[in-house]
Amino acid sequence: MTITIVPRHAPSIQPDDVWLKIGDWLQRHQATIRIVQWTMVLVYCVLLIVPVFLPLPDRAVYLWTNFTRFAQFIFWGVWWPLVLLTTALVGRIWCGILCPEGAITEFASGRGRGRAIPRWLMWPGWPTLAFACTTLYGQMTSVYQYPAPTLLILGGSTLAAALIGLLYGRNKRVWCRYLCPVSGVFGLLAKLAPLHFRVDPPLWQLSQLSGTKPKAINCAPLVPIRTMRGASDCHMCGRCSGFRGAIRLARRSPNHEIVHVAGAxxxxxxxxxxxxxxxxxxxxxxxxxxxxxxxxxxxxxxxxxxxxxxxxxxxxxxxxxxxxxxxxxxxxxxxxxxxxxxxxxxxxxxxxxxxxxxxxxxxxxxxxxxxxxxxxxxxxxxxxxxxxxxxxxxxxxxxxxxxxxxxxxxxxxxxxxxxxxxxxxxxxxxxxxxxxxxxxxxxxxxxxxxxxxxxxxxxxxxxxxxxxx
Ligand code: SF4
Structure with missing residues (x-):
C-alpha cells in the first residue's frame, strides 16, 4: 500500500518563487536565448561595420538622420551605460544572454580545436591589463567619436574572442572568463547585484546521496558551480537552474557578496x-x-x-x-x-x-x-x-x-x-x-x-x- 502525504494547505507562492520560475524559464528556453544572441550579433555587426563605409558626418546632421551618428549614440551613449547598470542590478545577464562576443566565442569553441587552456592564458591580470590598454588606446584614437577606431577596437576584440574560441575549450567561453577587457569590470559590478544563482550545498549533497545522476550541464564561462558562492563569474545564462534541485535564481542583499564572500x-x-x-x-x-x-x-x-x-x-x-x-x-x-x-x-x-x-x-x-x-x-x-x-x-x-x-x-x-x-x-x-x-x-x-x-x-x-x- 502506498501512503501519500498530502499537505493540509497547498503551499503558498513565496515572493521568491517568481525568481525561481524566471531561472527555470531561462533554463528551459536556451533555444530562444540563442536566437536573441544571434540577433544581437547581427545588430552589432551592422552598427560596427556600416558606418566605416559612410562619409564622416558633418555638424548639420542629427543622430536620427545619420547612421554613423546613430551607431555612435547606440554604442557609447546607450549600450555601454546600460550594460554597466544592468550588471549592477541583475548580474552579468548581458554576458550570458545578449553579448555578441560571448555568443561568437562559444560558437567557435564548439567547432574548433578544443585544446586545453594554457597556464599563461589563466593569468588573473589579463582583464585589468586589457582594460587599461583599451582605455588608453581608445582615447588616443578618439574611439567615441569615429567609426574606424570603434571597428578596430571592438571588432579586434571580437576577432580575438573568436580565435580563442577556435583554439581552446569545447563549447566554452574561455575568452570571457580569462581575457575579455571588460570582464574584470563586470565581475566587480555583479558582486552588487541583488540577484544571483544560489547553490544550496546541503541540497546538493542530498541529491548525491539519493544516487541520482543528472545530465551534465555546460557552464560556458567555466564556473565551478558546486562551490559557487558569488555572482562575479556567473553569466546568468540559467542553464544550471534546478540542477540537482540545489541551484536557483534568488534574491540576496546587494551588500552580502562584498561583505561576506569577497574576502579572499x-x-x-x-x-x-x-x-x-x-x-x-x-x-x-x-x-x-x-x-x-x-x-x-x-x-x-x-x-x-x-x-x-x-x-x-x-x-x-x-x-x-x-x-x-x-x-x-x-x-x-x-x-x-x-x-x-x-x-x-x-x-x-x-x-x-x-x-x-x-x-x-x-x-x-x-x-x-x-x-x-x-x-x-x-x-x-x-x-x-x-x-x-x-x-x-x-x-x-x-x-x-x-x-x-x-x-x-x-x-x-x-x-x-x-x-x-x-x-x-x-x-x-x-x-x-x-x-x-x-x-x-x-x-x-x-x-x-x-x-x-x-x-x-x-x-x-x-x-x-x-x-x-
Ligand atoms: S553558473 Fe554557469 S551555467 Fe549556471 S547560470 Fe552561471 S554561467 Fe550559467
Whole structure:
C-alpha cells in the first residue's frame, strides 16, 4: 500500500518563487536565448561595420538622420551605460544572454580545436591589463567619436574572442572568463547585484546521496558551480537552474557578496578598482576638458620652441595610432599624444597611489597587518568606482543628445545624487566589513574615516569634470 502525504494547505507562492520560475524559464528556453544572441550579433555587426563605409558626418546632421551618428549614440551613449547598470542590478545577464562576443566565442569553441587552456592564458591580470590598454588606446584614437577606431577596437576584440574560441575549450567561453577587457569590470559590478544563482550545498549533497545522476550541464564561462558562492563569474545564462534541485535564481542583499564572500585577497581586482576605475578612467573622461592639460601643453610647446625642437608640434601619426582627421579639423600631434598618455597615467598613479595608501592605513587600523583585509577593504569601493564610470559614459549620452538639441532635465541633480549615493554605499559596505574584523568602535570609526578619505581623489576627479571645469 502506498501512503501519500498530502499537505493540509497547498503551499503558498513565496515572493521568491517568481525568481525561481524566471531561472527555470531561462533554463528551459536556451533555444530562444540563442536566437536573441544571434540577433544581437547581427545588430552589432551592422552598427560596427556600416558606418566605416559612410562619409564622416558633418555638424548639420542629427543622430536620427545619420547612421554613423546613430551607431555612435547606440554604442557609447546607450549600450555601454546600460550594460554597466544592468550588471549592477541583475548580474552579468548581458554576458550570458545578449553579448555578441560571448555568443561568437562559444560558437567557435564548439567547432574548433578544443585544446586545453594554457597556464599563461589563466593569468588573473589579463582583464585589468586589457582594460587599461583599451582605455588608453581608445582615447588616443578618439574611439567615441569615429567609426574606424570603434571597428578596430571592438571588432579586434571580437576577432580575438573568436580565435580563442577556435583554439581552446569545447563549447566554452574561455575568452570571457580569462581575457575579455571588460570582464574584470563586470565581475566587480555583479558582486552588487541583488540577484544571483544560489547553490544550496546541503541540497546538493542530498541529491548525491539519493544516487541520482543528472545530465551534465555546460557552464560556458567555466564556473565551478558546486562551490559557487558569488555572482562575479556567473553569466546568468540559467542553464544550471534546478540542477540537482540545489541551484536557483534568488534574491540576496546587494551588500552580502562584498561583505561576506569577497574576502579572499584578489590583488588584480584591487588594482582594477583603485588604479583603473578610480584613476585611469577618471583621467580618460577628464583630459579633453582639463585646464591642467592645456597648461601642460602650452608649457611644453613653449619649451620645445625655445629649444628649437618644433617637430613634436607638427608631426602626426596615422588614425590608428593617434586621432588624425584633417577634414574634421581634428588632428593630434605627437605632443598631444604624448601628453594625453602622460595625463592618463598620472591620473591613474596619483589617484591610485593616494587611495591605496589610505586603504593600507585603514586595514592596519583594524589590527595587525593582514594583506587579505587590505584587499577586502578595496572591495568596499566598488559602488563608487562603478558609479564613476557609469557617470562618465552617461556624460557621453548627455553631450550627444545636447548636440542634437535635446537637453535632459535634472542631469546635474541626478549626477550629484548618483555620486553621493554611491559614496554612501561604499561607506556602508566598509562599515559592515570592519565589523567582521574588529568589535572595537574606535578602530572601526578610524578605518571608516580612512576609507572615506581614500574615496576623495576619485570623487574630486568627477566633481572637477562635471561641476568645475
Ligand atoms: S553558473 Fe554557469 S551555467 Fe549556471 S547560470 Fe552561471 S554561467 Fe550559467
Amino acid at each position: 585577497a584578489k590583488p588584480w581586482e584591487t588594482i582594477l578598482i583603485v588604479f583603473g576605475l578610480m584613476g585611469l578612467a577618471v583621467g580618460a573622461f577628464q583630459w579633453s576638458v582639463s585646464p591642467w592639460f592645456v597648461y601642460a601643453k602650452q608649457w611644453m610647446a613653449e619649451w620645445l620652441i625655445e629649444n628649437g625642437a618644433t617637430w613634436p608640434l607638427e608631426a602626426t601619426a596615422p588614425w590608428w595610432v593617434l586621432t588624425n582627421y584633417p577634414q574634421k579639423n581634428d588632428v593630434m600631434t605627437l605632443l598631444d599624444g604624448a601628453l594625453l598618455i602622460a595625463y592618463l597615467l598620472a591620473a591613474a598613479l596619483a589617484c591610485g597611489a593616494t587611495t591605496l595608501s589610505l586603504l593600507a592605513l585603514a586595514a592596519r587600523s583594524l589590527g595587525p597587518w593582514r594583506t587579505q583585509r587590505f584587499h577586502h577593504l578595496a572591495q568596499s569601493l566598488i559602488p563608487l568606482a562603478g558609479a564613476g564610470v557609469f557617470l562618465g559614459l552617461s556624460g557621453l549620452t548627455v553631450s550627444q543628445l545636447r548636440s542634437d538639441g535635446i537637453v535632459l532635465p535634472f542631469v546635474d541633480l541626478l549626477r550629484l545624487a548618483t555620486l553621493a549615493m554611491a559614496t554612501f554605499w561604499s561607506g556602508v559596505l566598509c562599515w559592515q566589513m570592519t565589523g567582521t574584523y574588529s568589535q572595537q568602535p574606535a578602530r572601526r570609526v578610524l578605518a571608516l574615516s580612512l576609507v572615506g578619505l581614500a574615496m576623495t581623489p576619485a570623487v574630486a576627479g568627477w566633481v572637477l569634470l562635471f561641476w568645475i571645469w
